[in-house]
Each structure stands twice: as structure tokens, then as C-alpha cells.
Amino acid sequence: MAQKTDLLLPVMTGQPVIPVIKIARLADAVPLARALARGGLKAIEITLRTPVALDAIKLVANEVEEAVTGAGTILNRKHFEGAVEAGSRFIVSPGLTPQLVAAADESNVPLLPGAVTSSEIMTALEAGYSLLKFFPAEQAGGAAYLKSLSSPLAGVRFCPTGGVTEKNAPTYLGLPNVLCVGGSWVAPDELVADGKWAQIEDLARQAATLSKPR
Template sequence: MTDIGKASVLDDWLSHSPIVPVITLESVDQAVPLAKALFAGGLSVLEVTLRTPAGLPGIESIRATLPDVIVGAGTVMTVEQLQAVQTAGAQFVVSPGSTPELLSAMIHSELPILPGIATLSELMLGYQMGLRRFKFFPAEISGGIKALKAFSGPAADCSFCPTGGVSPGNLKDYLGLTNVIAVGGTWLTPADALASQSWSTITDLAKSACALASSIRTG
């Protein structure tokens, strides 16, 4: 698949589900019920991070059980991890930052990608390699709304998924930007709800987020 083709696939997924839960699993057993809870709330594109050992098998479990859910791998930091998430069945890849080696490997993979950037120099590195879709992380402490508005000048043809500090309180501001295709957030999967297996709480959070996103995009 070409870079343009991969970007088109990603655009299509995120246009239908512009809020991407960023998930850190403490156990593999959480993966499927959590994904079901988020999907029941209207969120069909999920990012499962590799921050714990449960990440890779969690991706495998969701892919094997829930064909209507799009599941990507987050916190991919090395070429070896990229290879592992492809084997696990991840449908897209998200990195927290960018190095030339990792960017090259991501570009040559068959998966849609969201490489992480926090500065204009990192953006330029990816841009020179043909990329136009990026994760902006950590968004709030890297300039947030003001930074993304500034990026729209020299990189008017780029789109971003800001993650890190995004919440219901600033969701409207982020999704209101023309160069933001989606946002990523951890607020949809609070640790206490995961620990208590309060899946209905997570479904309610997802429904509220979807309602807010819909009001922003159609308002």
C-alpha cells in the first residue's frame, strides 16, 4: 500500500471515529471487555499501547474477537516493536516520537502510521520522507492549540492527532481545528474503572465523548 493509500485508509477510519482511546492494559483479560465497552459507546478505533506486557496479546485478543473494531498499536519505539505489532495483527501503528530509522521502517510497512512529533523540526523530518499524518504528543505541554495553529502555516497539507492532555474540557478546541483529524485520550479508560471492571462506566464515557464530538463536527 502506498503512503497516500495508507493515509486515505487512516482518514476514513478517523473520520468515522475521531476520538481514539489510548489504552494501557494491566492484564490481557481486560482487552476484549474493554474494547466491547468502548465500541458500545460508539468508539470503533482504539490504540492499545505497548507500555505493559499485556499490550501485544491484548491486540491479538481484540483482533480475534471483535472484527468491527479497528485496533492499532501505540508506544511503538523500535523497529523490533514495529515488527512485533504487525505479527500481532495491529491495523495501524502509532509512535510517541520519531527517529529516522523508525520512520523509515514505518513507511516501508504495510500499515497506516501516525508517527509522533512535538516540534516543527520533527515534523519536517517526516514531511521530507513523504508523510502528512502525525501524532502530536505530548500535545498540551508542547504548545497545544497554539502550536497546531502555528503548524498550519508551513505545513498546511498536514493533519494531526493530538494526544497528551486532551480532555472533555478542551476537546472542542482541538477538534475545531481544521488540521486536526482526531484526538487521542486516556480519560476514556480511567484506571479505577479498569480495576473494578466497571465497563458500563467506560461505555458512558465513550457515549459522552461521541456526543460532544458530533456536536463539534456538525455544529
């Protein structure tokens, strides 16, 4: 089956930056999601990198109606199914495996898988996936590398994540094969730990004003 682009495209084109967040304390999940949404970043990726991640996804999905809750760091079918059960509306993975393709085919929730090399991207295309995560973006060659893929792999669109900051995000967004970027700078760990929701809202608002050059 093909990628559910009709469900994924609105997420990737609805805002220039998708926050990639790590929830260490469950109590932070709802106020953080609300702060990001107020700032204009409604779609958020909650990574499965902490013991409370699935509970955080469930809380945000149930209590923050304005948020479009996604799950990141999905590595296998168990992760995929757990994230969907928790209420995720999109799934993000650093790579693509037959197991993940099968899980996505059986679900109504779209998958944004990662790919870096030409072979990985071509494998994703063969599986019906043309919207991809480019991770880790900076470590894999950055905007220059990604730009070089735009001609030979013209039908693929990316969300670069990994080392993307407020300084280099505009460069990525200026590429013809980039729809949005993923970044954690809009919710720094220290601001989350201190409950500085107004400051996070301001960072989100600034990020939401980034746009692709015309």
C-alpha cells in the same frame, strides 16, 4: 515511500476521539474494547506500556470483530513488527526515525508518527508523512501552539494526544489542522480495574458525539 494515508485517514476521520488505553490485566482487554466499540469508538490504540500489551492486541484483534485495533508507544522496528504480527491495523509512535520509516515502508499497516517542532514536522513531510500525532499536546504548547502551525504547515493534519481531556478536546477539534484527538479519559484506570464496562461505554458514547465546529 509515502505514508499509507488511504488506510489511516478512515481511522482518523471515523471518530473524533481515539481511545489511548493501557492494559494491565489481559482479562480486561476484550470487555474494554467491546465497551468502547459499543459506545461508538471502534478504533482504539493499545499502548505497549505493559508486559501483556501485545497479547491484549492479539486478543482484541481476534475476538472483537467490530474493533479497529491499533498499537501505540511503538519506538523501533521490533515493536512495529511485533505489533503487526499481533494484529494491529494501525501503528502509533511518539516520534519518527529512519528505522520506523523503513519498517512502515515494508508493511501494509499504516504508521501515525509523532512530531512537535517545525523541523520534526518538515522531516516527516520529507519522508512522505502528512498525517501526524502531536505529542505531548498540552505540554508542548497546546491548542494555541498547534493552531500557529496551521498556516506555515498547511498540508499537515494532526491527532493531538497527551493531556487531552473531555474539557479541552473540543478546542483541539475546532482547529483546521486537527482531524481527531487521542485520549485516555474514556477508559479511566479505576473503571477498568473495577470492570465498570457500562460506565466506560457511556464515556465512549459521550466522546463519540464530539464534533468539529462547522
